[in-house]
Amino acid sequence: MDTSALATSFGARLPDWVAAELAGVPEVLATDEDRIRLVNRLAERNHRENTGGPFAALVVESGTGRLLSAGVNLVLASGLSSTHAEVVALSLAQTRLGAWDLGAPGGPGLELVVNWRPCVMCYGAAMWSGVRRLLLAGDGPEVEALTGFDEGPMREDWVEQFDARGIEIVRGVLRDEAVEVFRAYGERDDAVVYNARGAAAEATASRSA
Numbered sequence: 001m002d003t004s005a006l007a008t009s010f011g012a013r014l015p016d017w018v019a020a021e022l023a024g025v026p027e028v029l030a031t032d033e034d035r036i037r038l039v040n041r042l043a044e045r046n047h048r049e050n051t052g053g054p055f056a057a058l059v060v061e062s063g064t065g066r067l068l069s070a071g072v073n074l075v076l077a078s079g080l081s082s083t084h085a086e087v088v089a090l091s092l093a094q095t096r097l098g099a100w101d102l103g104a105p106g107g108p109g110l111e112l113v114v115n116w117r118p119c120v121m122c123y124g125a126a127m128w129s130g131v132r133r134l135l136l137a138g139d140g141p142e143v144e145a146l147t148g149f150d151e152g153p154m155r156e157d158w159v160e161q162f163d164a165r166g167i168e169i170v171r172g173v174l175r176d177e178a179v180e181v182f183r184a185y186g187e188r189d190d191a192v193v194y195n196a197r198g199a200a201a202e203a204t205a206s207r208s209a
């Protein structure tokens with residue numbers, strides 16, 4: 001075969017507006033509210049900037065609140081379907097540390113902060129990353145109802161599955177604020193729902209047509 005046509009690497013980079021947004025953020029996000037407030041803000045701006053869906057994530061040292069990485073959903077900007085905010089934040093933290101295991105013995109306890117419950121892909125990504133805590137603005141039907149995004153076939157016992165692996169789940173921090181971001185996104189008549197197939201895809205096609 002002619003291998004010259006095959007891609008041999010792939011990558012994604014944060015849009016410049018993220019650095020500008022983070023420039024005014026303190027080094028330390030002391031409370032759960034501080035952390036969720038930032039992901040909500042990044043999620044809101046991400047869809048306004050048309051770089052991806054209304055999702056953002058951080059990797060933070062749980063004890064100190066030091067921010068290690070920030071990610072936003074980059075599916076539209078990167079053309080890569082796996083670049084959800086959680087995957088981006090985890091990958092940037094792993095790149096910064098030069099290590100795939102964010103839970104290595106002797107390291108600081110790291111957590112993933114997200115503005116909603118992970119989708120089925122990010123459920124696995126979070127689990128395999130080594131983070132010890134998952135801090136979520138919320139979970140429930142609002143994302144799918146307000147935005148049209150599909151979370152995939154999540155297990156009913158997803159909290160217990162994290163728990164069984166020693167990963168603490170904290171939910172319901174500034175939840176209403178997170179829902180407002182999804183509502184604003186859903187009210188846009190030019191919003192792109194990129195992961196949809198079947199009935200959801202038809203709804204999107206008619207909406208974006």
Ligand SMILES: [Zn+2]
Binds near residue numbers: 085119
């Ligand atoms: Zn995801």
